[in-house]
Amino acid sequence: xxxxxxxxxxxxxxxxxxxxxxxxxxxxxxxxxxxxxxxxxxxxxxxxxxxxxxxxxxxxxxxxxxxxxxxxxxxxxxxxxxxxxxxxxxxxxxxxxxxxxxxxxxxxxxxxxxxxxxxxxxxxxxxxxxxxxxxxxxxxxxxxxxxxxxxxxxxxxxxxxxxxxxxxxxxxxxxxxxxxxxxxxxxxxxxxxxxxxxxxxxxxxxxxxxxxxxxxxxxxxxxxxxxxxxxxxxxxxxxxxxxxxxxxxxxxxxxxxxxxxxxxxxxxxxxxxxxxxxxxxxxxxxxxxxxxxxxxxxxxxxxxxxxxxxx
Amino acid sequence: xxxxxxxxxxxxxxxxxxxxxxxxxxxxxxxxxxxxxxxxxxxxxxxxxxxxxxxxxxxxxxxxxxxxxxxxxxxxxxxxxxxxxxxxxxxxxxxxxxxxxxxxxxxxxxxxxxxxxxxxxxxxxxxxxxxxxxxxxxxxxxxxxxxxxxxxxxxxxxxxxxxxxxxxxxxxxxxxxxxxxxxxxxxxxxxxxxxxxxxxxxxxxxx
Numbered sequence: 001x002x003x004x005x006x007x008x009x010x011x012x013x014x015x016x017x018x019x020x021x022x023x024x025x026x027x028x029x030x031x032x033x034x035x036x037x038x039x040x041x042x043x044x045x046x047x048x049x050x051x052x053x054x055x056x057x058x059x060x061x062x063x064x065x066x067x068x069x070x071x072x073x074x075x076x077x078x079x080x081x082x083x084x085x086x087x088x089x090x091x092x093x094x095x096x097x098x099x100x101x102x103x104x105x106x107x108x109x110x111x112x113x114x115x116x117x118x119x120x121x122x123x124x125x126x127x128x129x130x131x132x133x134x135x136x137x138x139x140x141x142x143x144x145x146x147x148x149x150x151x152x153x154x155x156x157x158x159x160x161x162x163x164x165x166x167x168x169x170x171x172x173x174x175x176x177x178x179x180x181x182x183x184x185x186x187x188x189x190x191x192x193x194x195x196x197x198x199x200x201x202x203x204x205x206x207x208x209x210x211x212x213x214x215x216x217x218x219x220x221x222x223x224x225x226x227x228x229x230x231x232x233x234x235x236x237x238x239x240x241x242x243x244x245x246x247x248x249x250x251x252x253x254x255x256x257x258x259x260x261x262x263x264x265x266x267x268x269x270x271x272x273x274x275x276x277x278x279x280x281x282x283x284x285x286x287x288x289x290x291x292x293x294x295x296x297x298x299x300x301x302x303x304x305x306x307x308x309x310x311x
Numbered sequence: 312x313x314x315x316x317x318x319x320x321x322x323x324x325x326x327x328x329x330x331x332x333x334x335x336x337x338x339x340x341x342x343x344x345x346x347x348x349x350x351x352x353x354x355x356x357x358x359x360x361x362x363x364x365x366x367x368x369x370x371x372x373x374x375x376x377x378x379x380x381x382x383x384x385x386x387x388x389x390x391x392x393x394x395x396x397x398x399x400x401x402x403x404x405x406x407x408x409x410x411x412x413x414x415x416x417x418x419x420x421x422x423x424x425x426x427x428x429x430x431x432x433x434x435x436x437x438x439x440x441x442x443x444x445x446x447x448x449x450x451x452x453x454x455x456x457x458x459x460x461x462x463x464x465x466x467x468x469x470x471x472x473x474x475x476x477x478x479x480x481x482x483x484x485x486x487x488x489x490x491x492x493x494x495x496x497x498x499x500x501x502x503x504x505x506x507x508x509x510x511x512x513x514x515x516x517x518x
Contacts, residue, residue, distance in 0.1 A: 179363065179365055179438075180365075181365065181367065181368050183368065224368075226368040226369075227378075227439070227440035228364070228365050228366065228378075228439055228440070229366050229369075229376045229377075229378050229379075229439075229440075230366040230367055230368045230369040230376060231369060231375055231376060231378075231440065232368070232369075233440055279442050280442050280443060
Protein backbone atom coordinates (compact mmCIF):
# COMPACT_ATOMS: atom_id res chain seq x y z
CA UNK A 1 0.00 0.00 0.00
CA UNK A 2 2.82 2.38 0.83
CA UNK A 3 4.40 1.68 -2.57
CA UNK A 4 1.27 2.72 -4.41
CA UNK A 5 1.12 5.98 -2.44
CA UNK A 6 4.78 6.59 -3.24
CA UNK A 7 4.16 5.89 -6.91
CA UNK A 8 1.32 8.42 -7.05
CA UNK A 9 3.39 11.02 -5.24
CA UNK A 10 6.25 10.63 -7.67
CA UNK A 11 3.97 11.08 -10.67
CA UNK A 12 2.34 14.13 -9.15
CA UNK A 13 5.68 15.76 -8.44
CA UNK A 14 6.77 15.28 -11.99
CA UNK A 15 3.45 16.53 -13.37
CA UNK A 16 4.40 18.85 -16.16
CA UNK A 17 2.34 21.85 -16.95
CA UNK A 18 2.80 23.62 -20.26
CA UNK A 19 4.10 27.06 -19.49
CA UNK A 20 2.95 29.47 -22.14
CA UNK A 21 3.77 33.04 -22.45
CA UNK A 22 0.77 34.97 -23.71
CA UNK A 23 1.98 38.52 -23.85
CA UNK A 24 3.78 38.95 -20.62
CA UNK A 25 1.67 36.60 -18.59
CA UNK A 26 2.67 33.14 -17.62
CA UNK A 27 -0.28 30.89 -18.27
CA UNK A 28 -0.13 27.44 -16.87
CA UNK A 29 -2.37 25.07 -18.75
CA UNK A 30 -3.08 21.76 -17.10
CA UNK A 31 -1.70 18.75 -18.92
CA UNK A 32 -3.61 15.48 -18.70
CA UNK A 33 -2.08 13.55 -15.85
CA UNK A 34 -1.24 9.92 -16.35
CA UNK A 35 -1.72 8.48 -12.95
CA UNK A 36 -1.39 4.80 -12.19
CA UNK A 37 -5.02 3.94 -11.59
CA UNK A 38 -6.03 1.56 -8.90
CA UNK A 39 -8.35 -0.98 -10.50
CA UNK A 40 -8.96 -3.19 -7.50
CA UNK A 41 -12.04 -2.16 -5.64
CA UNK A 42 -11.06 -0.51 -2.41
CA UNK A 43 -13.37 -1.83 0.24
CA UNK A 44 -12.30 0.51 3.00
CA UNK A 45 -11.59 4.13 2.15
CA UNK A 46 -10.32 6.01 5.23
CA UNK A 47 -12.51 9.05 5.85
CA UNK A 48 -9.67 11.53 5.28
CA UNK A 49 -8.97 10.08 1.84
CA UNK A 50 -12.68 10.07 0.99
CA UNK A 51 -12.96 13.78 1.78
CA UNK A 52 -9.91 14.53 -0.36
CA UNK A 53 -11.40 12.51 -3.20
CA UNK A 54 -14.57 14.55 -3.21
CA UNK A 55 -12.69 17.82 -2.98
CA UNK A 56 -10.50 16.84 -5.93
CA UNK A 57 -13.55 16.15 -8.05
CA UNK A 58 -15.02 19.53 -7.19
CA UNK A 59 -11.76 21.33 -8.05
CA UNK A 60 -11.42 19.63 -11.43
CA UNK A 61 -15.01 20.45 -12.38
CA UNK A 62 -14.50 24.10 -11.43
CA UNK A 63 -11.37 24.33 -13.59
CA UNK A 64 -13.13 22.82 -16.54
CA UNK A 65 -16.00 25.22 -15.91
CA UNK A 66 -18.70 22.60 -15.68
CA UNK A 67 -21.81 23.69 -13.84
CA UNK A 68 -23.52 21.18 -11.66
CA UNK A 69 -26.68 19.77 -13.08
CA UNK A 70 -29.84 21.10 -11.55
CA UNK A 71 -30.58 18.81 -8.63
CA UNK A 72 -34.08 18.40 -7.30
CA UNK A 73 -33.78 18.51 -3.57
CA UNK A 74 -37.41 19.43 -3.22
CA UNK A 75 -39.87 17.89 -5.58
CA UNK A 76 -43.25 19.51 -5.84
CA UNK A 77 -45.98 17.29 -4.43
CA UNK A 78 -49.52 17.55 -5.71
CA UNK A 79 -52.11 16.88 -3.07
CA UNK A 80 -55.00 15.56 -5.07
CA UNK A 81 -57.37 14.74 -2.25
CA UNK A 82 -57.92 15.55 1.38
CA UNK A 83 -57.08 13.06 4.06
CA UNK A 84 -60.24 12.93 6.12
CA UNK A 85 -63.95 13.10 5.55
CA UNK A 86 -64.45 16.58 6.93
CA UNK A 87 -67.38 16.88 9.35
CA UNK A 88 -68.92 13.51 8.54
CA UNK A 89 -72.61 13.10 8.04
CA UNK A 90 -74.29 11.37 10.98
CA UNK A 91 -77.07 9.25 9.48
CA UNK A 92 -80.29 9.28 11.48
CA UNK A 93 -80.89 6.13 13.44
CA UNK A 94 -83.17 3.60 11.92
CA UNK A 95 -82.67 4.93 8.42
CA UNK A 96 -84.18 2.48 5.90
CA UNK A 97 -85.27 0.22 8.75
CA UNK A 98 -88.57 1.88 9.46
CA UNK A 99 -91.53 1.54 7.20
CA UNK A 100 -92.30 4.75 5.37
CA UNK A 101 -95.92 4.69 6.51
CA UNK A 102 -95.12 5.19 10.19
CA UNK A 103 -94.74 8.64 11.71
CA UNK A 104 -90.99 8.25 12.09
CA UNK A 105 -90.66 7.20 8.49
CA UNK A 106 -92.58 10.21 7.22
CA UNK A 107 -90.43 12.50 9.27
CA UNK A 108 -87.31 11.02 7.69
CA UNK A 109 -88.73 11.30 4.23
CA UNK A 110 -89.69 14.88 4.61
CA UNK A 111 -86.29 15.74 6.09
CA UNK A 112 -84.64 17.52 3.26
CA UNK A 113 -81.21 18.80 2.70
CA UNK A 114 -82.49 22.37 3.07
CA UNK A 115 -82.51 21.91 6.79
CA UNK A 116 -78.77 21.91 7.07
CA UNK A 117 -77.44 25.44 6.55
CA UNK A 118 -73.79 24.57 6.24
CA UNK A 119 -74.59 22.01 3.55
CA UNK A 120 -76.39 24.73 1.61
CA UNK A 121 -73.43 27.04 1.96
CA UNK A 122 -71.14 24.31 0.73
CA UNK A 123 -73.35 23.61 -2.28
CA UNK A 124 -73.33 27.32 -3.11
CA UNK A 125 -69.52 27.33 -2.98
CA UNK A 126 -69.38 24.30 -5.24
CA UNK A 127 -71.72 26.04 -7.69
CA UNK A 128 -69.25 28.94 -7.87
CA UNK A 129 -66.66 26.64 -9.37
CA UNK A 130 -69.00 24.31 -11.24
CA UNK A 131 -72.05 26.14 -12.54
CA UNK A 132 -73.87 23.01 -13.77
CA UNK A 133 -73.94 21.35 -10.38
CA UNK A 134 -77.39 20.14 -9.25
CA UNK A 135 -78.14 17.77 -6.43
CA UNK A 136 -80.39 15.50 -8.49
CA UNK A 137 -77.98 15.04 -11.37
CA UNK A 138 -75.11 14.68 -8.99
CA UNK A 139 -76.79 11.85 -7.08
CA UNK A 140 -77.27 9.90 -10.31
CA UNK A 141 -73.70 10.58 -11.38
CA UNK A 142 -72.48 9.45 -7.98
CA UNK A 143 -74.20 6.11 -8.37
CA UNK A 144 -72.69 5.68 -11.83
CA UNK A 145 -69.21 6.46 -10.49
CA UNK A 146 -69.76 3.93 -7.70
CA UNK A 147 -70.84 1.17 -10.08
CA UNK A 148 -68.00 1.84 -12.51
CA UNK A 149 -65.40 1.94 -9.77
CA UNK A 150 -66.53 -1.40 -8.36
CA UNK A 151 -66.61 -2.94 -11.83
CA UNK A 152 -63.00 -1.88 -12.28
CA UNK A 153 -62.25 -3.39 -8.91
CA UNK A 154 -63.58 -6.79 -10.00
CA UNK A 155 -61.74 -6.78 -13.37
CA UNK A 156 -58.83 -5.07 -11.75
CA UNK A 157 -57.70 -1.98 -13.68
CA UNK A 158 -55.74 0.30 -11.42
CA UNK A 159 -55.38 3.19 -13.88
CA UNK A 160 -59.11 3.61 -14.38
CA UNK A 161 -59.66 3.00 -10.69
CA UNK A 162 -57.35 5.88 -9.81
CA UNK A 163 -59.38 8.19 -12.00
CA UNK A 164 -62.65 7.20 -10.29
CA UNK A 165 -61.47 6.89 -6.70
CA UNK A 166 -59.35 9.25 -4.59
CA UNK A 167 -55.91 8.40 -3.26
CA UNK A 168 -57.30 8.08 0.25
CA UNK A 169 -59.97 5.60 -0.78
CA UNK A 170 -57.81 3.49 -3.09
CA UNK A 171 -55.83 1.63 -0.43
CA UNK A 172 -58.99 1.06 1.58
CA UNK A 173 -60.58 -0.60 -1.43
CA UNK A 174 -57.62 -2.61 -2.64
CA UNK A 175 -55.74 -3.69 0.47
CA UNK A 176 -55.59 -7.47 0.75
CA UNK A 177 -57.06 -8.02 -2.70
CA UNK A 178 -53.92 -9.18 -4.42
CA UNK A 179 -54.24 -12.87 -3.68
CA UNK A 180 -58.03 -12.96 -3.69
CA UNK A 181 -60.70 -12.88 -6.39
CA UNK A 182 -63.67 -10.55 -5.94
CA UNK A 183 -66.97 -11.05 -7.78
CA UNK A 184 -69.32 -8.11 -7.35
CA UNK A 185 -72.44 -7.17 -9.23
CA UNK A 186 -74.96 -4.41 -8.92
CA UNK A 187 -78.48 -5.73 -9.39
CA UNK A 188 -80.79 -2.76 -8.92
CA UNK A 189 -81.28 0.40 -6.97
CA UNK A 190 -84.15 0.19 -4.47
CA UNK A 191 -84.44 3.95 -3.84
CA UNK A 192 -83.24 6.85 -5.91
CA UNK A 193 -79.85 8.05 -4.68
CA UNK A 194 -80.04 11.30 -2.72
CA UNK A 195 -77.53 13.97 -1.74
CA UNK A 196 -77.73 14.30 2.04
CA UNK A 197 -74.70 16.32 3.09
CA UNK A 198 -72.05 18.60 1.66
CA UNK A 199 -68.97 20.31 2.99
CA UNK A 200 -66.20 22.44 1.48
CA UNK A 201 -63.09 22.19 3.62
CA UNK A 202 -59.94 24.14 2.92
CA UNK A 203 -56.52 22.51 3.17
CA UNK A 204 -53.23 24.18 4.11
CA UNK A 205 -53.74 27.49 2.25
CA UNK A 206 -56.86 29.59 2.15
CA UNK A 207 -58.75 29.20 -1.08
CA UNK A 208 -57.57 25.62 -1.67
CA UNK A 209 -61.05 24.13 -1.64
CA UNK A 210 -62.09 20.51 -1.70
CA UNK A 211 -65.75 19.74 -2.09
CA UNK A 212 -67.08 16.68 -0.23
CA UNK A 213 -70.62 15.54 -0.90
CA UNK A 214 -72.38 12.63 0.81
CA UNK A 215 -74.88 10.58 -1.16
CA UNK A 216 -77.28 8.08 0.36
CA UNK A 217 -77.78 4.94 -1.69
CA UNK A 218 -80.11 2.00 -1.08
CA UNK A 219 -79.51 -0.82 -3.51
CA UNK A 220 -79.29 -4.54 -4.04
CA UNK A 221 -75.85 -6.04 -4.66
CA UNK A 222 -74.12 -9.43 -4.67
CA UNK A 223 -70.61 -9.89 -3.38
CA UNK A 224 -68.50 -13.05 -3.34
CA UNK A 225 -64.85 -13.17 -2.31
CA UNK A 226 -62.75 -16.20 -3.23
CA UNK A 227 -59.40 -16.94 -1.65
CA UNK A 228 -56.16 -17.82 -3.38
CA UNK A 229 -57.31 -21.34 -4.29
CA UNK A 230 -60.68 -20.35 -5.75
CA UNK A 231 -62.65 -21.41 -2.68
CA UNK A 232 -65.53 -19.23 -1.57
CA UNK A 233 -64.43 -17.25 1.47
CA UNK A 234 -67.18 -14.71 2.06
CA UNK A 235 -70.53 -13.88 0.52
CA UNK A 236 -72.40 -15.63 -2.21
CA UNK A 237 -72.82 -15.11 -5.92
CA UNK A 238 -76.53 -15.96 -6.06
CA UNK A 239 -77.87 -14.39 -2.88
CA UNK A 240 -78.36 -10.62 -3.32
CA UNK A 241 -78.27 -8.32 -0.31
CA UNK A 242 -79.97 -4.99 0.31
CA UNK A 243 -77.34 -2.44 1.06
CA UNK A 244 -77.73 1.05 2.48
CA UNK A 245 -74.62 3.12 1.92
CA UNK A 246 -73.51 6.68 2.50
CA UNK A 247 -70.90 7.47 -0.13
CA UNK A 248 -68.66 10.47 0.12
CA UNK A 249 -67.43 11.92 -3.15
CA UNK A 250 -64.75 14.53 -3.36
CA UNK A 251 -63.43 16.97 -5.90
CA UNK A 252 -60.53 19.40 -5.79
CA UNK A 253 -62.49 22.50 -6.83
CA UNK A 254 -59.48 24.65 -7.68
CA UNK A 255 -58.33 22.08 -10.21
CA UNK A 256 -60.26 22.76 -13.44
CA UNK A 257 -59.50 19.27 -14.74
CA UNK A 258 -60.44 17.45 -11.58
CA UNK A 259 -63.52 15.28 -11.37
CA UNK A 260 -65.76 13.93 -8.70
CA UNK A 261 -64.24 10.80 -7.22
CA UNK A 262 -65.30 8.34 -4.55
CA UNK A 263 -63.61 9.37 -1.30
CA UNK A 264 -65.01 6.97 1.25
CA UNK A 265 -68.02 5.47 2.90
CA UNK A 266 -69.66 6.37 6.18
CA UNK A 267 -70.52 3.44 8.41
CA UNK A 268 -73.17 4.52 10.90
CA UNK A 269 -72.66 3.63 14.53
CA UNK A 270 -75.95 1.76 14.68
CA UNK A 271 -75.02 -0.53 11.80
CA UNK A 272 -71.39 -1.55 12.13
CA UNK A 273 -69.85 -4.10 9.77
CA UNK A 274 -70.60 -7.55 11.17
CA UNK A 275 -67.78 -10.05 11.51
CA UNK A 276 -68.08 -13.04 9.21
CA UNK A 277 -69.12 -16.29 10.93
CA UNK A 278 -66.31 -18.14 12.61
CA UNK A 279 -66.30 -21.51 10.92
CA UNK A 280 -64.15 -23.24 13.52
CA UNK A 281 -66.18 -23.99 16.60
CA UNK A 282 -64.83 -25.18 19.91
CA UNK A 283 -66.98 -27.70 21.71
CA UNK A 284 -66.40 -27.76 25.47
CA UNK A 285 -64.97 -31.08 26.61
CA UNK A 286 -66.13 -33.15 29.56
CA UNK A 287 -65.33 -32.08 33.09
CA UNK A 288 -62.35 -34.19 34.19
CA UNK A 289 -61.46 -35.06 37.76
CA UNK A 290 -57.82 -34.55 38.72
CA UNK A 291 -55.90 -37.61 37.63
CA UNK A 292 -58.28 -38.53 34.85
CA UNK A 293 -57.17 -38.42 31.25
CA UNK A 294 -59.19 -37.28 28.29
CA UNK A 295 -59.98 -40.28 26.12
CA UNK A 296 -60.15 -38.68 22.67
CA UNK A 297 -60.85 -41.90 20.77
CA UNK A 298 -63.93 -42.98 22.70
CA UNK A 299 -65.31 -39.49 23.36
CA UNK A 300 -68.58 -38.85 21.57
CA UNK A 301 -69.30 -35.24 20.71
CA UNK A 302 -72.73 -34.30 22.17
CA UNK A 303 -75.15 -33.45 19.39
CA UNK A 304 -77.19 -30.23 19.78
CA UNK A 305 -80.93 -30.52 20.34
CA UNK A 306 -83.17 -30.26 17.33
CA UNK A 307 -84.92 -26.92 17.91
CA UNK A 308 -87.09 -24.99 15.53
CA UNK A 309 -85.72 -21.58 14.54
CA UNK A 310 -86.60 -18.83 12.13
CA UNK A 311 -84.42 -17.57 9.38
CA UNK B 312 -20.62 -13.27 2.35
CA UNK B 313 -18.44 -13.10 -0.72
CA UNK B 314 -19.65 -10.25 -2.78
CA UNK B 315 -22.39 -11.78 -4.81
CA UNK B 316 -21.28 -10.52 -8.17
CA UNK B 317 -23.70 -12.85 -9.90
CA UNK B 318 -26.93 -11.47 -11.06
CA UNK B 319 -28.81 -9.98 -13.95
CA UNK B 320 -26.93 -8.14 -16.64
CA UNK B 321 -28.29 -4.78 -15.49
CA UNK B 322 -26.92 -5.42 -12.05
CA UNK B 323 -23.52 -6.20 -13.51
CA UNK B 324 -23.56 -3.10 -15.69
CA UNK B 325 -24.26 -0.99 -12.61
CA UNK B 326 -21.39 -2.61 -10.78
CA UNK B 327 -18.97 -2.02 -13.62
CA UNK B 328 -19.96 1.62 -13.68
CA UNK B 329 -19.33 2.17 -10.01
CA UNK B 330 -16.23 0.05 -9.52
CA UNK B 331 -13.88 -1.16 -12.16
CA UNK B 332 -14.61 -4.83 -11.84
CA UNK B 333 -13.00 -7.46 -13.96
CA UNK B 334 -16.09 -9.57 -14.61
CA UNK B 335 -16.95 -10.41 -18.17
CA UNK B 336 -19.94 -8.29 -19.03
CA UNK B 337 -22.44 -10.06 -21.24
CA UNK B 338 -24.41 -7.59 -23.22
CA UNK B 339 -28.02 -8.64 -23.30
CA UNK B 340 -27.26 -12.34 -22.96
CA UNK B 341 -29.58 -14.68 -21.08
CA UNK B 342 -28.90 -15.21 -17.42
CA UNK B 343 -28.26 -18.92 -17.78
CA UNK B 344 -25.03 -18.30 -19.67
CA UNK B 345 -23.33 -16.71 -16.65
CA UNK B 346 -23.64 -19.54 -14.21
CA UNK B 347 -26.16 -21.64 -12.35
CA UNK B 348 -28.09 -20.40 -9.33
CA UNK B 349 -28.14 -16.77 -10.43
CA UNK B 350 -30.74 -14.68 -8.69
CA UNK B 351 -29.88 -11.16 -7.62
CA UNK B 352 -31.02 -9.93 -4.26
CA UNK B 353 -34.02 -8.10 -5.67
CA UNK B 354 -35.48 -11.04 -7.59
CA UNK B 355 -37.77 -13.46 -5.79
CA UNK B 356 -36.81 -17.11 -5.67
CA UNK B 357 -38.99 -19.74 -7.30
CA UNK B 358 -40.14 -21.37 -4.11
CA UNK B 359 -41.38 -18.11 -2.61
CA UNK B 360 -43.17 -17.29 -5.85
CA UNK B 361 -45.27 -20.44 -5.51
CA UNK B 362 -47.29 -18.68 -2.83
CA UNK B 363 -48.31 -15.96 -5.28
CA UNK B 364 -50.28 -18.20 -7.63
CA UNK B 365 -53.98 -17.29 -7.67
CA UNK B 366 -56.45 -19.86 -8.98
CA UNK B 367 -59.74 -18.82 -10.61
CA UNK B 368 -62.93 -19.25 -8.57
CA UNK B 369 -64.07 -22.86 -8.38
CA UNK B 370 -67.46 -23.96 -9.70
CA UNK B 371 -69.83 -25.30 -7.04
CA UNK B 372 -69.70 -28.89 -8.31
CA UNK B 373 -65.89 -29.11 -8.26
CA UNK B 374 -64.19 -30.81 -5.32
CA UNK B 375 -62.70 -28.32 -2.89
CA UNK B 376 -59.12 -27.56 -3.81
CA UNK B 377 -56.79 -28.18 -0.83
CA UNK B 378 -54.71 -25.18 0.22
CA UNK B 379 -50.95 -25.43 -0.43
CA UNK B 380 -48.49 -23.31 1.45
CA UNK B 381 -44.83 -23.18 0.45
CA UNK B 382 -42.28 -21.90 2.92
CA UNK B 383 -38.52 -21.97 3.13
CA UNK B 384 -35.58 -20.71 5.07
CA UNK B 385 -32.43 -19.68 3.27
CA UNK B 386 -28.79 -19.82 4.28
CA UNK B 387 -28.93 -22.07 7.33
CA UNK B 388 -25.53 -22.79 8.83
CA UNK B 389 -25.87 -26.57 8.56
CA UNK B 390 -24.98 -29.30 6.14
CA UNK B 391 -27.52 -30.14 3.44
CA UNK B 392 -26.84 -33.84 3.85
CA UNK B 393 -27.43 -33.72 7.57
CA UNK B 394 -30.58 -31.68 6.98
CA UNK B 395 -31.80 -34.28 4.49
CA UNK B 396 -32.17 -36.91 7.21
CA UNK B 397 -34.56 -34.71 9.16
CA UNK B 398 -36.43 -33.63 6.05
CA UNK B 399 -36.93 -37.27 5.03
CA UNK B 400 -38.15 -38.10 8.51
CA UNK B 401 -41.05 -35.64 8.48
CA UNK B 402 -42.19 -36.26 4.90
CA UNK B 403 -45.84 -37.26 4.86
CA UNK B 404 -46.43 -36.55 8.55
CA UNK B 405 -49.21 -34.52 10.01
CA UNK B 406 -47.87 -31.11 11.01
CA UNK B 407 -48.49 -31.55 14.74
CA UNK B 408 -46.70 -34.87 14.68
CA UNK B 409 -43.81 -33.39 12.72
CA UNK B 410 -43.42 -30.48 15.14
CA UNK B 411 -43.50 -32.86 18.11
CA UNK B 412 -40.89 -35.17 16.59
CA UNK B 413 -38.56 -32.28 15.78
CA UNK B 414 -38.93 -30.82 19.25
CA UNK B 415 -37.42 -33.89 20.84
CA UNK B 416 -34.77 -34.48 18.21
CA UNK B 417 -31.23 -33.68 19.30
CA UNK B 418 -29.91 -32.40 15.98
CA UNK B 419 -29.17 -28.74 15.35
CA UNK B 420 -31.26 -28.67 12.20
CA UNK B 421 -34.32 -29.94 14.07
CA UNK B 422 -34.72 -26.70 16.00
CA UNK B 423 -34.52 -24.62 12.84
CA UNK B 424 -36.92 -26.89 10.99
CA UNK B 425 -39.42 -26.68 13.81
CA UNK B 426 -39.34 -22.88 13.63
CA UNK B 427 -39.92 -23.04 9.88
CA UNK B 428 -42.91 -25.36 10.31
CA UNK B 429 -44.46 -23.15 12.96
CA UNK B 430 -43.99 -20.09 10.76
CA UNK B 431 -45.59 -21.89 7.84
CA UNK B 432 -48.54 -22.97 9.99
CA UNK B 433 -49.02 -19.41 11.19
CA UNK B 434 -48.86 -18.11 7.61
CA UNK B 435 -51.39 -20.70 6.48
CA UNK B 436 -53.97 -19.70 9.05
CA UNK B 437 -53.44 -15.98 8.71
CA UNK B 438 -52.92 -15.42 4.99
CA UNK B 439 -54.07 -18.49 3.08
CA UNK B 440 -57.52 -19.10 4.52
CA UNK B 441 -56.78 -22.38 6.24
CA UNK B 442 -59.42 -23.03 8.84
CA UNK B 443 -57.87 -25.59 11.15
CA UNK B 444 -54.20 -25.24 11.92
CA UNK B 445 -53.87 -28.95 12.62
CA UNK B 446 -55.49 -30.00 9.37
CA UNK B 447 -52.18 -29.72 7.49
CA UNK B 448 -49.63 -32.30 6.46
CA UNK B 449 -46.11 -32.08 5.11
CA UNK B 450 -46.37 -32.85 1.40
CA UNK B 451 -42.84 -31.91 0.36
CA UNK B 452 -39.81 -31.34 2.49
CA UNK B 453 -36.24 -31.18 1.24
CA UNK B 454 -32.97 -29.36 1.67
CA UNK B 455 -30.79 -27.66 -0.88
CA UNK B 456 -27.25 -26.38 -1.07
CA UNK B 457 -26.63 -22.77 -0.14
CA UNK B 458 -23.66 -20.58 -1.07
CA UNK B 459 -20.53 -21.91 0.57
CA UNK B 460 -17.75 -19.77 1.98
CA UNK B 461 -14.13 -20.74 1.58
CA UNK B 462 -11.66 -20.48 4.42
CA UNK B 463 -8.15 -21.73 5.01
CA UNK B 464 -7.53 -24.79 7.09
CA UNK B 465 -4.07 -25.05 8.54
CA UNK B 466 -2.50 -28.47 8.71
CA UNK B 467 0.76 -29.62 10.21
CA UNK B 468 4.08 -29.22 8.44
CA UNK B 469 3.11 -25.84 7.07
CA UNK B 470 0.42 -27.24 4.78
CA UNK B 471 -2.93 -25.66 4.35
CA UNK B 472 -6.08 -26.47 2.47
CA UNK B 473 -9.39 -24.87 1.68
CA UNK B 474 -12.11 -25.37 4.25
CA UNK B 475 -15.68 -24.96 3.05
CA UNK B 476 -18.15 -23.26 5.36
CA UNK B 477 -21.30 -25.09 4.52
CA UNK B 478 -24.78 -23.54 4.22
CA UNK B 479 -28.10 -25.02 3.21
CA UNK B 480 -31.67 -24.02 2.43
CA UNK B 481 -34.70 -25.84 3.73
CA UNK B 482 -37.98 -26.01 1.78
CA UNK B 483 -41.33 -27.26 2.98
CA UNK B 484 -44.79 -27.47 1.43
CA UNK B 485 -47.83 -27.88 3.65
CA UNK B 486 -51.11 -29.08 2.18
CA UNK B 487 -54.49 -28.91 3.85
CA UNK B 488 -56.18 -32.18 4.68
CA UNK B 489 -55.34 -35.61 6.05
CA UNK B 490 -51.94 -37.06 5.20
CA UNK B 491 -52.17 -39.57 2.36
CA UNK B 492 -52.27 -43.23 3.34
CA UNK B 493 -48.95 -44.92 2.71
CA UNK B 494 -49.01 -48.60 1.93
CA UNK B 495 -47.60 -50.42 4.92
CA UNK B 496 -45.64 -53.49 3.92
CA UNK B 497 -44.53 -55.71 6.76
CA UNK B 498 -41.63 -58.09 6.55
CA UNK B 499 -44.05 -61.00 6.51
CA UNK B 500 -45.76 -59.56 3.39
CA UNK B 501 -42.42 -59.17 1.70
CA UNK B 502 -41.46 -62.72 2.58
CA UNK B 503 -44.73 -64.05 1.22
CA UNK B 504 -44.19 -62.12 -2.02
CA UNK B 505 -40.72 -63.57 -2.35
CA UNK B 506 -41.96 -67.09 -1.87
CA UNK B 507 -44.73 -66.48 -4.41
CA UNK B 508 -42.24 -65.20 -6.98
CA UNK B 509 -40.22 -68.37 -6.51
CA UNK B 510 -43.35 -70.46 -7.00
CA UNK B 511 -44.26 -68.57 -10.18
CA UNK B 512 -41.12 -69.68 -11.95
CA UNK B 513 -41.72 -71.93 -14.91
CA UNK B 514 -39.38 -73.95 -17.02
CA UNK B 515 -39.70 -72.90 -20.62
CA UNK B 516 -39.44 -75.25 -23.56
CA UNK B 517 -40.10 -78.22 -21.29
CA UNK B 518 -42.06 -81.30 -22.17
